[in-house]
Amino acid sequence: xxxxxxxxxxxxxxxxxxxxxxxxxxxxxxxxxxxxxxxxxxxxxxxxxxxxxxxxxxxxxxxxxxxxxxxxxxxxxxxxxxxxxxxxxxxxxxxxxxxxxxxxxxxxxxxxxxxxxxxxxxxxxxxxxxxxxxxxxxxxxxxxxxxxxxxxxxxxxxxxxxxxxxxxxxxxxxxxxxxxxxxxxxxxxxxxxxxxxxxxxxxxxxxxxxxxxxxxxxxxxxxxxxxxxxxxxxxxxxxxxxxxxxxxxxxxxxxxxxxxxxxxxxxxxxxxxxxxxxxxxxxxxxxxxxxxxxxxxxx
Numbered sequence: 480x481x482x483x484x485x486x487x488x489x490x491x492x493x494x495x496x497x498x499x500x501x502x503x504x505x506x507x508x509x510x511x512x513x514x515x516x517x518x519x520x521x522x523x524x525x526x527x528x529x530x531x532x533x534x535x536x537x538x539x540x541x542x543x544x545x546x547x548x549x550x551x552x553x554x555x556x557x558x559x560x561x562x563x564x565x566x567x568x569x570x571x572x573x574x575x576x577x578x579x580x581x582x583x584x585x586x587x588x589x590x591x592x593x594x595x596x597x598x599x600x601x602x603x604x605x606x607x608x609x610x611x612x613x614x615x616x617x618x619x620x621x622x623x624x625x626x627x628x629x630x631x632x633x634x635x636x637x638x639x640x641x642x643x644x645x646x647x648x649x650x651x652x653x654x655x656x657x658x659x660x661x662x663x664x665x666x667x668x669x670x671x672x673x674x675x676x677x678x679x680x681x682x683x684x685x686x687x688x689x690x691x692x693x694x695x696x697x698x699x700x701x702x703x704x705x706x707x708x709x710x711x712x713x714x715x716x717x718x719x720x721x722x723x724x725x726x727x728x729x730x731x732x733x734x735x736x737x738x739x740x741x742x743x744x745x746x747x748x749x750x751x752x753x754x755x756x757x758x759x760x761x762x763x764x765x766x767x768x769x770x771x772x773x774x775x776x777x778x
Contacts, residue, residue, distance in 0.1 A: 480729025481723075481727050481728075482606040482723070482724045482725075482726070482729075482732075482733060483724070483728055483732065483733070483736060484499060484729025484732075485720045485721075485723045485724035485727060486530075486720075486721070486724035486733040486734075486736035486737050487729065487736050487739070488720050489717050489720040489721045489736075489737045490736060490737045490740050491722055491743060492713065492716050492720060493712070493713060493717045493737070493740055494576070494710040494716040494718060494740045494743045494744045494747065494759060495570035495708075495709075495712045495747075496709045496712045496713035497575070497576050497740065497744060498568070498572055498747055498748075498751060499565060499573070499705045499708050499709035499712070500512060500516070500567060500705075500706075500713075501567040501572040501575075501752075502705055503570060503702050503705045503706050503709065504564045504565075504567045504568045504570060506697055506699065506701070506702050506705075507566035507695075507696040507702045508568075509561060509565045509567070509568060509687070509749075510680075510683070510684075510689055510692075510693075511633055511689070511696035511715065512564055512691050512696075512702075512706060513556075513557075513560060513561055513564065513676075513680055514680045514693065514695075514714070515696065515697070515702075515703070515706045516706050516714070517550035517556065517673055517676050517677050517680065517709035517714075518677065519706065519707055519711075520673055520710045520713070520714030520715060521660055521670070521673045521674070523676065523710065523711065523714070523715040524666060524669060524670055524673065524714065524718075525670065526534055527531030527666060527719065528666050528667060530669060531666065532664060532666070532667065535755060536670065536767050537664075537668070537671050538668035538672045539614060539667070540663060540667060540671060541663075542660070543709060544659045544660065544663050544671065545659075546659065546661075546667070546673050547655050547656070547658045547659025548655070548656060548659040548660065548671040549664045549671060549672070549674075549675035550655045550659070550675075550676070551652045551653070551654075551655035551656040551672050551675075552671065552672030552673060552675030552676040552679070553655070553675055553676065553679050554648050554651050554652040554655060555648055555649055555651075555652020555653065555655075555672065555676075556651075556652070556672060556675075556676035556679075556681040556772075557586075557672065557676050557680060557683075558644070558645075558648040559644075559645045559646075559647075559648025559649045559652055560645065560648075560676075560746040561645075561647065562641040562642070562644040562645040563575055563579060563640070563641070563642065563645035563648075563649075564701045564770070565591060565611045565641045566578070566638045566639070566641040566642035566645060568639025568715070569634075569637055569641065570634040570635055570639060570750065571644065571748070571754070573741070573745065573748045573754065573755050573756075574616065574617065574634055574638070574639075574642065574739050575613075575638070575642045575645070576638070576644060576740045576744055577616055577626065577642075577646075577741040577763075577767060578613055578639060578766055578770050579642055579645055579646050579649065579740075579741075579769065580592070580609065580613075580615075580646075580738055580740070580767050581609050581610070581643060581646045581647040581767075582647075582648075582650045582739055583605075583609075583610055583612065583648035583771055583774045583775060584605075584606050584619055584646075584654075584774070585646055585647045585649075585683070586608070586649070586650040586651075586653065586654060586717070587602055588641070588773065589651060589654060591766070593654075593757075599777070601761070601773055601774075601777035602613070602774060602777075603734070604770075605770045605771070605772075605773035605774035605777070606770065606771055606774070607770070608766055608767070608769050608770025608773060609766075609767050609771055609774070610768035610770075611763075611766055611767075612763045612764065612765070612766030612767025612768070612769070613759070613763065613767055614763070614766075615636055615762055615763030615766060616633075616760045616763035616764065617632055617633055618631070618632065618633065619632075619633045619638055620630060626736060631736070634670070638658050640715060650677070651673075656668065656672070665722050666718075666722070668720075669714070669718055677763075681745070683704070685718065704745070718743040721733070724736075724737070733774060733777045734778070735771065735772045735776065736773045736774075737777045738768060738775070739768060741764045741767060741768060742764050742765060745761060747763065
């Protein structure tokens with residue numbers, strides 16, 4: 480059961496990352512956080528790569544791998560993670576991670592349109608469960624009145640939209656990774672994705688004149704400490720455990736266990752952020768995870 484245990488520890492690590500980064504985004508903003516945590520993750524993974532592969536940088540990667548993994552980093556880390564952290568600012572990590580669990584839907588739909596992959600009725604059931612679970616959490620009935628009927632969002636619609644964009648970025652980023660990685664070392668592939676993402680954010684900083692804000696964020700010792708913990712549990716420990724899990728057990732089983740973050744985060748949200756969570760929101764989280772399990776295990 481070592482693979483399953485590693486997958487569960489991965490989900491816990493990524494949940495802690497979400498909690499750390501929710502705090503940091505509210506303090507210094509998502510744009511500053513993204514570059515800080517990527518640089519920290521790059522240094523940590525560089526040390527790990529040297530110890531395991533004997534090289535600091537992925538100098539043995541092919542041009543094909545660099546191209547597609549760089550695209551993956553730009554889509555997954557720059558687009559996806561930027562909007563995921565933006566969603567944390569508006570709706571919190573619990574809701575952001577719940578909607579983020581819809582990434583397999585985007586991957587399945589992309590596979591259907593790009594490669595003609597068949598969507599079975601199991602896929603349809605899984606998609607319906609994920610969307611139903613998310614709907615239970617983010618929607619509520621409007622107060623009965625003469626001019627207002629139906630349902631409304633319980634959370635900031637912008638934050639919900641950002642989380643869906645992040646899920647799409649995650650899905651398309653993984654597709655690009657699949658095209659570029661092949662049999663190449665996963666840790667080195669992650670390095671390439673991070674390098675591309677750092678370059679992407681540096682360009683954004685110059686275009687948006689964000690450097691003064693970034694340097695102010697660097698002087699915030701508490702934000703740097705929490706960013707370090709998030710980078711440690713996320714891109715470093717989490718990624719390492721996820722690779723171990725995939726090596727030791729079925730990929731679909733590992734992915735399903737790792738997708739438990741929206742459920743695992745609930746007690747943390749209650750204890751740390753004092754959130755008042757309704758029973759329908761807990762049920763919705765479990766339904767969404769069940770849908771993710773169907774998508775991953777039955778296809």
